[in-house]
Amino acid sequence: MKYRESGMPDEQLWKTFFDPDQILEQMGIGRNINTLIDVGCGYGTFLIPAAKRISGQAIGIDIDPEMIEACRTKALKQNLENVALVCGDMSAANRAESLERHTETVDYITLFNILHCEKPLALLRSAYNLLNSKGRAGVIHWKYGDTPRGPSLEIRPTPEKISEWAEEAGFSLLDSFDLPPYHFGLVFEKK
Template sequence: MTERRFKPEHMKKLDNPERRKLLPPHKLLELLEIQDNDILIDLGAGTGYFTIPAASLTRNKVYALDVEPQMLQYLGKRVEEQKLDNVELIEGAIEHIPLTGQIADHVIASFVLHEVEPLEKGLQEMSRVLKPGGKVLCIEWEKKQTVQGPPLHHRIQSNELAKAFDENGLLVEKLTYPSDQHYLIVARKTK
């Protein structure tokens, strides 16, 4: 595990009322225009902040990928409690997503790309698993000092990430700032 990775002992931070108010998962998922038969991949799924609401929007598969077994174990319990039969837990890194190419209609990458080393490889993998025309929802920390979040040297400036998306076949359709600390990118695979 690299020093960039989120530590499972802090998982309570991932799902709290303040965060839900600022970044409501159901509302943000609307940006993907999820259809009833779409397949989704939640990269760095963590506690299921997006996995669980996404599973209610499609009858098809939602792959919850995380590099940390403890996170997947916790998410597995939540999935079981909610009797969701369309969520599949996958242990793996974003730099080497263990799924076939062009499998997903949508990819979610929430507060996780700053952990990817090298970023280019992670973006290539996102593009590889997306179907042509598929969409990405990405939320990240802006590269500025804040009380919460990863160290400044791990963060990616919003315009830099948007440029990297474009360079990897992911056309940025939307770049917004839900707060002064965060930014949100919606991108579409062009080929």
């Protein structure tokens, strides 16, 4: 399912909104992670640098075949053998079959700029169910207010709302921080 207001801008513009390495560092993504899933991997903005930081496999999932191909091209150009790509959906009802074999083995799931979707609680529950017993979910999203991009304010979640959803899905908040200039970050762990 394509989420509301989920269209991607031109990649050159998209890259100006983030410092992926700095964000991944703050989110605790490093050698201690064996299996990471990047939900809505898009151009690979976070997937490709995450693959270089972790000790195991980085799995990118996206509903858009063009985004999957963009990630595949980047992984091949950089000789990243630990990148796997899934064209499909993360929702529990439509979860791509190739993710099922990773149930309970995933250390970290990234939900970056995606929780403005129609059913954020369902997405968080799907993430929870894929994570191992010590797994973590990292969330970044656009700050509430005037930003050069991001979903409309009517559907843009606040850190408090995301924390509420995550708690209901079974997570507890581990850390939160500002990611200037346009984002905030939250890290959750399974209870």
